[in-house]
Amino acid sequence: MQRLLLLKKAPGLHPLKSIMQLSPSNFLPSFGLRLPESCRGGNMHIHTRPPPSFPVPPQNHPTTVSSAANSSTCTYSNHPRLRRRRALSPVPEREKPQPFPSNTQDTAGDAATPTTSSWQAKADAFLSTLNAEQMKAATTRHHAVRIKAGPGSGKTRVVAARVAWLLRSQVPPSQLLVITFTNKAAGELKERIAGILGPTVARAITAGTFHSICARILRRNVDLLKCGLTDGFTIYDTDDTVLLTKRFLEEHDEYGYLSTTVRGKLAVALCGAFSKVKNMVPTTFGTSIPEVFKVALARREIALPPLDGVNMARLKDPYQLAGLFTTYNSKLRSCNAVDFDDLLGLTVALLKRKDVQSFYNSKFKCVLVDEFQDTNEPQYALSRLLKGDTGSLFVVGDPDQAVYSWRGANPSIFLDSFAQQYRDAATYFLNTNHRSGAHILRCAEAVLSHSGLPHMHETLNAARPGGPGTVHHITVFNEYAEALEVASQIKRLQASGRASYKDIAVLYRSGKTQAFLLKKQLTASGIPYVVLGDRSLWEKAEIKDAMAFLRLVANPLTDSVALERVINKPPRGIGPELFKKLKANAAEQGMSLAELLFKDCAQVWLPRDAVEEKLQEIMHTVAQCRKDFYEGKKNSKDEKKVLSQDKAKEIIEKVKMPLTSMQAAPDLSSLPLPAAAKKNPGAQGLRQIRELIVLARNVARYTDNLGVSEDPCLDSDNQLVFFIYELLFSQAG
Ligand SMILES: Nc1ncnc2c1ncn2[C@@H]1O[C@H](COP(=O)(O)OP(=O)(O)OP(=O)(O)O)[C@@H](O)[C@H]1O
Structure with missing residues (x-):
């Protein structure tokens, strides 16, 4: 099948990087820049001091730490949750000393691992490609x-080579922690390692994003923070936090009278400010919040645009902002929820406890971080805490590719702070x-050289010679002309026989306007295309509803934001006004609405019987999903298989039940969209749910690959929560 590939680039990706992605085969050398002599074939490395010897990998790594290191009254090694887990399940295989292959050791008995000489030869062969x-x-x-x-x-x-070398140097795979920028990158790294060293070794390595690794650490230890969260906490995305903020602003005297639109805008601005502040400091725990707001306001780091009816001078007072920030966090906690930034900040707070830090320092001796130019303060603090005094920290980055300053990433951490520290x-x-x-x-x-961007990197040497083809630089008036030009170039290339559609890729920068116009123009020109890396699935209302429903299954008593999202989907006659009354009614009885509904639906004041019936229907579906999940878990002989692909599929399939507004549609896999969607309005939603099911399958497979289901950090009661979380995070990648 001939297809034009339409590639979406990460927002803000550096232009140099996008150009580097192009295959050389279609371009002729047309620029003759000279490379500085110093950069040609140079292997530059700086040793500021003679290298210390690398730690000899211990043969045993403790699973607990000495209580002497603990400043708290509850010793970590005696922590009740740890004790419970040990009592429940035997020590998992990877917690035992790893029979890591070495020159003198054989790996007999592990069918999945190649024989010693074969894996060493493969590792050596891989290293020799550097x-x-x-190599240095x-x-x-x-x-x-x-x-x-x-x-x-x-x-x-x-x-990947560093991992292979560490393993080759007999560091047990369970002591490696690889932090990548996306979960996909973590998966790819593991696949590469699996190809060299076998799947067993690859599975034993912990790899993931900062957020996913923090979520695991946090779930295991969150009760130590005593901040009102339990291990089944929910992770709120931006929409959820904005909704939560809107609701508490409604209750606030000063902001309660604002129009819905203005209150919505204020909630968005405040959430942005809260996020910024959380990313400016390693953790907000024990930090003077008004002081951080003062700095953020002085540096114009937070944007609070003027809003009708809002006293901006008062709003910009650091103490006022700090007060709102505290309310926001306590509302989150009362929903047993955290936002994305909390995952980092709360984990930093945890790792600042000596006992927790020593536990993870003995667990992970070697920490590797990719894309380090995009780290922010909490991520840098995490890297340092995870390294500890005796571990190793290996960071890789390109300051020219720093693209996340908007969320607090600070390239000077990579450029300056690291070497100073x-x-x-x-x-x-x-x-x-x-x-x-x-x-x-x-x-x-x-x-x-014309971009005006600071260019921090040395000039690059090219390993490949220049290829045939010409680089054309075309200037157009606007984005419409740009889309038209791209389509006509493609048509010309195809008509001349120089390239077929499948040979052509279009890279674009902005998913919203640029991609929209390009797709529109390609469709109008009859050019077939495939969009890769399209994240818009997660922005679709149906997917958000499905995810909210899953979250309600995981946290039925506390996730009021999820409840509000699904309570009237499909319409059950519970509009915003009635919802408010129901919440007030529940508050009178000293409970949240969710608690009241699930604990004693009969006590809920309802205007009509029909509404009651519909409410019971949703409660029943949630209860049934929970029962199925936990019974499935109980009946499963092999606990690792609980989070099987089938189970994931089954749960997501159930989500379709409350989404009855979507009509049954013919098999959509054969129908091109959007034509099918036009004919059947329910089809697109259904197709999106199907995409979610496929994704769920992949996540289930992927989390298995990550060794999540074997992770001793993960309480098996939380697998559903974890699964949802992983599913949510596959979008973050
Ligand atoms: N020593 C090598 N020999 C041959 N090919 C190599 C070598 N090193 C890297 N490559 C190839 O160059 C390409 C880029 O490598 P890689 O993706 O690791 O670079 P990167 O620096 O991570 O890229 P990016 O700038 O996109 O983050 C890949 O196709 C990789 O296989």
Whole structure:
């Protein structure tokens, strides 16, 4: 099938990076920039001090820590949840000393792992594909290592090689923690390791994003924080936090009288400000919040646009903002919920406890972080705490590709703070681009030299020679003309026989306007296309409803935001006004509405019998889903299989039940959209739910790959919550 690939780029991705993604085969060298002599074939590395020897991997790694290290009265090793888990299940395989393959050891008995000599040969073969600068970086014996690397210079390859080298040096795989920017990247890394060392070893490595790793640590330890959260907490996305904020503003004297629109805008602005503040400091626990707001306001880090009816001077008072911030957090806690930023900040607060930190320091001896240029303060604090005094920290990044400053990422952490913090850190540079031909690199350099952007990286060497083809630079009036030009270029290429549709890729920068116009123009020109990396699925109302329903299944008594979202979907005659009355009625009885509904539906004041019937229907569906899930778990002989693909599918399938507004549709896999959606309005929603089911299957498979279901940190009671969380996080990737 011939297809045009329409590739969506991460928002704000550096232009150099997008150009580097292009295949060289269609371009001719047309720029003749000279590379500085210092960058040609140079293997630059700086040793600020003689390298200390790398830690000899211990043969045993403790699962508990000495209570002497503990400043709290509740010793971590005696923590009730830990004790309970030990009593319930035997020590999982990967908690025992790993029979890690070595030159002198054989791995007999593990059918999934290749024989010693074969895995060593594979690891060596992989390491031998590195160029000299990559090899030096991947095999350094320093404890704190920083790799500054340009686009396409093999950052990901070096992280994988470092893992292979560590394993080759007999570090047990369970002691490796790899933090990647997306869960997809973590999966790919594990696949690569599995290809070299076998699936058993790959599964034993912990890999994931900062957020996913923090969620795991937090679920296990959250009760130590004593902040009102339980281990089944829900993770609220931006829509949820905005809704929560709107609701508490309604109750606030000063903001209660505002129009719905203005209150909505205020809620969005406040949530943005709260997020910014949470990302400016390692943790807001024990931090003076008015002081942080003062700094944020002085630096204009938070935007509070003027709003009709809002006293802006008062709103911008740091104490007023800090008060609203405290209310926001306590409302979150009363829903047993955290926002994305809390995952980081709360985990930092946890790891600041000596007992918790020592536990994770003995668990993870080697921490590797990819895309380090995009770390913010909480992420940097996490990296330091996870490294501890004796572990190793290996960070890789490209300051030119820093794209997350809007969410607090600070490239100076990578450029300056890291070396200041670790005086014996080694810095290596990767300056050879393996992805693109020399002519593409020169073109990129030329574009960048006009961009006005600060260009922090050295000039790149090209490993590949320039290829055939010409780079054309076309200037157009506006985005409409741009889409038209792209479509006509494609038509011309195809008509001339120089390329077929499937040979062509279009990269774009903005998902909303640019992609929309491009897709519209391609459709109008009859050009078939496939959009890759389209995240808009998660923005669809049906998917948000489905996820809210799943969250309600996980947290029926506390997740009031999820309840509000699904209580009237499909319409059950419970509009916003009635919902408010129901909530007030529940409050009179000293409960949240969810609590009252689930505990004693008969006590709920309702205007009509029909509404009661419909409410009972939703309560019943939630209860049934919970029962199915937990019974499925109980009946499963193999606990690891509980979160099987079938179970994931089954749960998501159930979500369709409350979404009865979607009519049954013919098998949509064969129907091209949007034509099918036009004919049948329910079809698109149903198709999206199907996509969610496919995704759920993949997540289930993926979490298995991550070893999540074997993770001793994960209480089996929380698997449903965890599954939903993983599902939610696959969008963050
Ligand atoms: N030593 C090498 N020999 C051959 N190919 C290599 C080498 N190093 C990297 N590559 C190839 O170059 C491409 C880019 O590598 P990789 O994705 O690891 O780079 P990166 O720096 O992580 O890229 P990005 O800038 O997109 O983050 C890949 O196709 C990879 O296989």
